[in-house]
Amino acid sequence: MRLATRANGTPDGELIVVSEDQGRARVAGPRWPSLLSAFGDWSAAEADLQAVDGCLAAGEGEPLDPASLRAPLPRAWQWLDGSAFQVHADLMQVAFGTDPIPSDKPLMYQGLSDRFYGPFEPVPFRSEADGIDFEGEYGVIVDAVPLGTGAAEAQTYIKLIVQINDWSLRKLAVPEMKTGFGWIQAKPACSMAPFAVTPAALGAGWRDGRVCLDLTIHWNGAHFGNANGREMRFGFHELIAHAAATRDLVAGTIIGSGTVANTDYAKVGSSCISERRAIEMISAGKPKTDFMAFGDRVRMEARSPNGGSPFGAMAQTVVDLRTLRPQLPGN
Amino acid sequence: MRLATRANGTPDGELIVVSEDQGRARVAGPRWPSLLSAFGDWSAAEADLQAVDGCLAAGEGEPLDPASLRAPLPRAWQWLDGSAFQVHADLMQVAFGTDPIPSDKPLMYQGLSDRFYGPFEPVPFRSEADGIDFEGEYGVIVDAVPLGTGAAEAQTYIKLIVQINDWSLRKLAVPEMKTGFGWIQAKPACSMAPFAVTPAALGAGWRDGRVCLDLTIHWNGAHFGNANGREMRFGFHELIAHAAATRDLVAGTIIGSGTVANTDYAKVGSSCISERRAIEMISAGKPKTDFMAFGDRVRMEARSPNGGSPFGAMAQTVVDLRTLRPQLPGN
Numbered sequence: 001m002r003l004a005t006r007a008n009g010t011p012d013g014e015l016i017v018v019s020e021d022q023g024r025a026r027v028a029g030p031r032w033p034s035l036l037s038a039f040g041d042w043s044a045a046e047a048d049l050q051a052v053d054g055c056l057a058a059g060e061g062e063p064l065d066p067a068s069l070r071a072p073l074p075r076a077w078q079w080l081d082g083s084a085f086q087v088h089a090d091l092m093q094v095a096f097g098t099d100p101i102p103s104d105k106p107l108m109y110q111g112l113s114d115r116f117y118g119p120f121e122p123v124p125f126r127s128e129a130d131g132i133d134f135e136g137e138y139g140v141i142v143d144a145v146p147l148g149t150g151a152a153e154a155q156t157y158i159k160l161i162v163q164i165n166d167w168s169l170r171k172l173a174v175p176e177m178k179t180g181f182g183w184i185q186a187k188p189a190c191s192m193a194p195f196a197v198t199p200a201a202l203g204a205g206w207r208d209g210r211v212c213l214d215l216t217i218h219w220n221g222a223h224f225g226n227a228n229g230r231e232m233r234f235g236f237h238e239l240i241a242h243a244a245a246t247r248d249l250v251a252g253t254i255i256g257s258g259t260v261a262n263t264d265y266a267k268v269g270s271s272c273i274s275e276r277r278a279i280e281m282i283s284a285g286k287p288k289t290d291f292m293a294f295g296d297r298v299r300m301e302a303r304s305p306n307g308g309s310p311f312g313a314m315a316q317t318v319v320d321l322r323t324l325r326p327q328l329p330g331n
Numbered sequence: 332m333r334l335a336t337r338a339n340g341t342p343d344g345e346l347i348v349v350s351e352d353q354g355r356a357r358v359a360g361p362r363w364p365s366l367l368s369a370f371g372d373w374s375a376a377e378a379d380l381q382a383v384d385g386c387l388a389a390g391e392g393e394p395l396d397p398a399s400l401r402a403p404l405p406r407a408w409q410w411l412d413g414s415a416f417q418v419h420a421d422l423m424q425v426a427f428g429t430d431p432i433p434s435d436k437p438l439m440y441q442g443l444s445d446r447f448y449g450p451f452e453p454v455p456f457r458s459e460a461d462g463i464d465f466e467g468e469y470g471v472i473v474d475a476v477p478l479g480t481g482a483a484e485a486q487t488y489i490k491l492i493v494q495i496n497d498w499s500l501r502k503l504a505v506p507e508m509k510t511g512f513g514w515i516q517a518k519p520a521c522s523m524a525p526f527a528v529t530p531a532a533l534g535a536g537w538r539d540g541r542v543c544l545d546l547t548i549h550w551n552g553a554h555f556g557n558a559n560g561r562e563m564r565f566g567f568h569e570l571i572a573h574a575a576a577t578r579d580l581v582a583g584t585i586i587g588s589g590t591v592a593n594t595d596y597a598k599v600g601s602s603c604i605s606e607r608r609a610i611e612m613i614s615a616g617k618p619k620t621d622f623m624a625f626g627d628r629v630r631m632e633a634r635s636p637n638g639g640s641p642f643g644a645m646a647q648t649v650v651d652l653r654t655l656r657p658q659l660p661g662n
Contacts, residue, residue: 075408077445080515101510109512110441114408114581126479126577147652148457169577179432181440182513184411185577246457246500246516250445321478 001053001198002310003028003160005035005070007118012036013070017052018195022312024061026052035073035196039252042143042159066312071116071192072162073141077250079113079190081137081166082106082239083258084232087265088275095278095287096174106234106242109182111166113254117191119314123167124321125188125294131170132292132318134219135259136271136300138211138229139164140236141196145249151209154240157249161202161211163193163302163311164256170274170291193300194312205304209235213310215260217271218299219292224276225269227262229302294320332384332529333641334359334491336366336401338449343367344401348383349526353643355392357383366404366527370583373474373490397643402447402523403493404472408581410444410521412468412497413437413570414589415563418596419606426609426618427505437565437573440513442497444585448522450645454498455652456519456625462501463623463649465550466590467602467631469542469560470495471567472527476580482540485571488580492533492542494524494633494642495587501605501622524631525643536635540566544641546591546602549630550623555607556600558591560633625651 004025005013012034016025028049032038038045055061083089084106093100101107117123125132141160149157172186199206205213211229218224234242239255260271270276277287292298301313335356336344343365347356359380363369369376386392414420415437424431432438448454456463472491480488497518504517530537536544542560549555565573570586591602601607608618623629632644 077406077408078443083512098511103506103510105506107510107512108515110443110515112409112441112578114584115579130577146656172577175434175436177511179434179438180429180508180511180513181414181438182511184439184441184574188578243515246461246503247443247519248446253445325477 001050001201003035003049003072003196004194005072005074006068007070010034011075013074017049017056018064019056019061022195023064024056025064026056026061028052036076036252039143042251046159066194067120069194070118072194072196073192073252073254074116076113076252076254078253079111079256080108080243080253081111081256081258082108082234084234084239085258085261086233087231087263088259088261091261091275091278094281095274096177098174098177106239107258108239108242111183111187112189115189117189117316119191119194119312120316121191122317122319123191124319124324126321128291128293130172133168133170133273134292134298135166135168136215136217136225137164137166137257137259138162139254139256142240142249142251142253142255144251145240145244145253147244147246147248149241149244151238151241154237154244155209157240158199158236160196160198161206162196162254163215163300163314165191165298165300165314165316166256166259167191168272191314191316193314195310197310202310205310209237211257211302213302213304215271216301216303220297223269225271227260227265227268227271229257229260231262232257292318294318332381332532334366334380334403334527335525336403336405337399338401341365342406344405348380348387349395350387350392353526354395355387356395357387357392359383367407367583370474373582377490397525398451400525401449403525403527404447404523404583404585406446407444407583407585409584410442410587411439411574411584412442412587412589413439413565415565415570416589416592417564418562418594419590419592422592422606422609425612426605427508429505429508437570438589439570439573442514442518443520446520448520448647450522450525450643451647452522453648453650454522455650455655457652459622459624461503464499464501464604465623465629466497466499467546467548467556468495468497468588468590469493470585470587473571473580473582473584473586475582476571476575476584478575478577478579480572480575482569482572485568485575486540488571489530489567491527491529492537493527493585494546494631494645496522496629496631496645496647497587497590498522499603522645522647524645526641528641533641536641540568542588542633544633544635547632547634548602551628554600556602558593558596558599558602560588560591562593563588623649625649
């Protein structure tokens with residue numbers, strides 16, 4: 001099953017079910033006006049949504065207009081982003097000039113969850129000097145997870161899988177890390193690809209709590225990376241168990257994988273600029289790739305071995321906030 | 332004006348306006364069923380709420396049952412907690428055995444915001460071995476703050492002031508700080524005192540973006556601290572400007588002061604156990620006060636110079652989660 005959210009003028013948008021060929025859709029109906037509302041009673045919602053999915057499989061539904069789509073979950077009560085790819089963590093130490101992180105546990109921070117940009121929304125930033133970077137990653141949306149849930153059991157709470165761009169401001173990142181408090185200024189709102197899909201719908205692409213699909217990234221039309229999600233040191237179920245060790249996870253919590261990265265990065269490339277810069281530092285002594293400029297475009301799309309695009313493509317342009325808001329303070 | 336939230340079986344509860352003597356209340360009405368809904372259009376809500384407040388001032392309203400009260404804002408889209416008292420930060424370095432934090436900016440992390448415990452709810456934890464500690468602090472709730480808002484202008488977005496207990500698990504805190512990612516396991520849900528009050532209602536207790544009131548804390552009936560909120564290194568307006576540097580703050584965002592602490596701690600005491608332990612380490616070479624045990628009670632109440640209690644008292648008992656949930660995983 002594949003879900004999406006259509007713009008309807010409300011903060012949470014309108015929940016729709018999307019056909020397997022992504023060409024048709026049908027509204028979930030008045031009982032589940034939004035995906036957030038569906039997470040208020042997921043078991044009941046899932047049954048209703050599957051019934052709608054059955055109608056779509058039978059050829060019903062209306063044509064889907066991709067331009068109408070927002071993030072599948074435009075806002076959530078909680079966004080906990082991991083950093084589960086060891087090679088990414090290792091390369092970021094090079095990029096940031098920081099010491100190895102002394103932890104046998106997953107790395108995780110709590111980020112801004114009151115807004116996720118849609119897959120085609122322009123993304124505004126205040127300044128190119130902040131070091132604007134993308135981070136291609138996968139995420140899962142969970143039903144309510146009780147405190148103390150172990151990793152094995154955590155698998156059962158994973159209801160939907162999503163693809164995320166965790167926008168980052170690199171020049172602000174290291175000073176915030178050094179406080180130990182995590183990131184506020186370095187982590188503005190993320191973006192989400194059009195479709196949230198059930199684990200079953202990913203088929204062989206979902207194994208051992210990992211999204212085993214290539215994440216194809218293009219920056220201004222040039223190929224940038226093609227890393228596969230299979231190399232997570234900790235699977236999503238382990239990230240969930242980590243997060244739920246001392247808190248109940250509210251239904252609709254989104255858990256992120258962190259930037260998708262592979263040990264074979266020389267061949268597959270990267271999922272963020274900072275990591276490419278670290279690779280340049282290792283090979284050439286200094287970084288040569290700059291961060292993003294206003295007007296830059298980034299496109300991210302997970303690909304199935306058969307060429308499918310389970311989450312749909314995310315295609316975004318970085319824009320100067322001051323052009324969007326002439327009345328911006330300090331403008 | 333003084334607002335509170337009454338339990339009514341919904342996640343956000345029922346918004347009520349409370350009389351100045353805290354003895355009577357009246358529901359805000361169907362247009363503003365909850366405080367969160369009021370932050371959907373604060374200007375309009377504020378006018379309506381002030382009309383209800385006028386009725387209360389004229390002697391109308393029903394008797395207020397304190398036992399019915401939840402946190403004034405039982406859940407929010409965003410909780411950004413600062414650490415703005417320099418003496419607290421200095422003492423925590425002693426307690427944690429960490430280096431001074433190299434930052435001229437406010438310290439701030441994003442915490443769990445999907446649930447705030449009510450003022451009299453028992454607060455469950457998984458284990459005394461985690462180092463259960465309270466942290467008495469103040470907070471503000473803001474209307475939507477545009478990205479780039481400066482500190483002076485930020486004052487105008489502060490709509491309500493609250494009193495918070497930021498529960499902390501100290502044994503988990505240092506390893507998480509050392510990752511640079513901030514706290515997940517060390518920071519479970521916070522509690523909130525009964526009443527959210529407007530800056531005007533605090534009178535002289537609200538000056539220069541600071542809550543200039545003593546925060547009286549008792550632990551198991553014994554006096555523990557009486558620190559005043561005036562010594563924040565950064566005022567709330569400066570914390571807001573910090574948070575809004577690269578993100579729009581969603582309406583209803585809660586910004587915390589961090590643990591209230593004074594340079595005169597030898598006289599006034601502390602607002603968390605960890606800080607008292609640091610003071611013991613300085614004076615006697617080692618800490619002698621243990622963290623909380625199941626069954627312990629903590630009471631926090633800000634006091635006005637005239638003896639008033641603007642936020643009401645928060646009186647809570649720490650309980651073993653396993654007694655509440657016999658089916659807890661691993662139990």
